[in-house]
Amino acid sequence: MKKIILSLAIIAFATSCSNVDDSSENTEVPNIEKPYANGILITNEGNFTSSNAEISFIKNDLSTVYNKIFATNNSNATLGDVAQYMAFNNDLAYIVMNNSSTIEIVDRYTFKKVNQITANLNAPRAIAFSNGKIYVSNANDNTVTVYNGNTNAFIKSISLDNQPEKLVATSNYVYVQSSSFATANTVEIINSSSDTNTKDLSFGLPMNGITLDSNMVFVLGSDENKTEISKIEKEAITKTISNVNLKSSRYLTLDNNNLYFTNGTGIYTLSKDLNSIPSSPIFNVNDNSWSTLYGFNVIDGKVFSSDANGFTDNSIITVYDLTGNVLKTFTTEIGTNGFYKN
Secondary structure, eight states: OOOOOOOHHHHHHHHHOTTEEOOTTOOOOOSSSSTTOSEEEEEEOOSTTSOOOEEEEEETTSOOEEOOHHHHHTTTOOOOSOEEEEEEETTEEEEEETTTTEEEEEETTTOOEEEEEOTTOSSEEEEEEETTEEEEEETTTTEEEEEETTTOOEEEEEEOSSOEEEEEEOSSEEEEEEOTTSSOOEEEEEETTTTEEEEEEEOSSOEEEEEEETTEEEEEEEOSSOEEEEEEETTEEEEEEEETTOOSEEEEEEETTEEEEEETTEEEEEETTOOOOOSSOSEEOOOBTBTEEEEEEEETTEEEEEEOGGGSSOOEEEEEOTTSOEEEEEEOOTTEEEEEEO
16 A cells, blocks of 8 residues: 655644644543543544454544443453444444455444444444344345344345445435445345345435435535436435536535535535535545545534545544634544444
């Protein structure tokens, strides 16, 4: 992997800012009953094949970052190889370990390990919950595997028509986004009562993001020609808007009734009513080559972005307000790729 070297300008900025928290070795446990409540959990995927994935936690007030919270709370146990994704079901957090082909299950507030899923996983990418069951997308065999939500026992594998990436779930459906590297541009719908793949929705562009608002699903498609955002309700596409001035957009998230996505180093927003896709960002993050915006989310009006530093050093997390003012900068672990409200 090509080594990325920080420019002198960026180094000067980082050292001069008074809001930088460089506590990369802060592994203490907050002395409260639920130490990791009321904050942001962060997945650090680590280096591929190195089994150095970890989880970090930032307090809601942005006062402190705690790193390596899985090892800290589990007798220095190794989380595994490539922490791809995380999702919550009641008091549990499910960490999808892509190259380890495991799901690590922990108490979301103490981060003590409580269980693990390994059966029939094949390079898992994401996880969701519906009708008392667990659904996991698997990239290597184009399946969604289904597990009992109480016992974690394997129920069945559902074959897909395309390689899957993320998935989201309502009470009745599981929506599986095809990988942006796949030849097909689809969302495959699984009925979570019958656990059958009931319908494929086709789009004109590669899928680069999916998010959920109650029973509405929003998907982002983009290529070198344009960006599209569509709304899905039940099993139908009910609205699509596009912008030919934006190319190669990615990510899609929802916060306070507004959708957010990225394009280059720009952060863009629009109403979930899908009136129009703006041509100008609300602000731009600092550019540090390809690993800029390796992770992104908007949570409670704060923009969380990560610079993975080319995977040769710990990631730098920058938190912005919605006008682009830097609120805080943190150092986390290798390959920060996701932010989750806890």
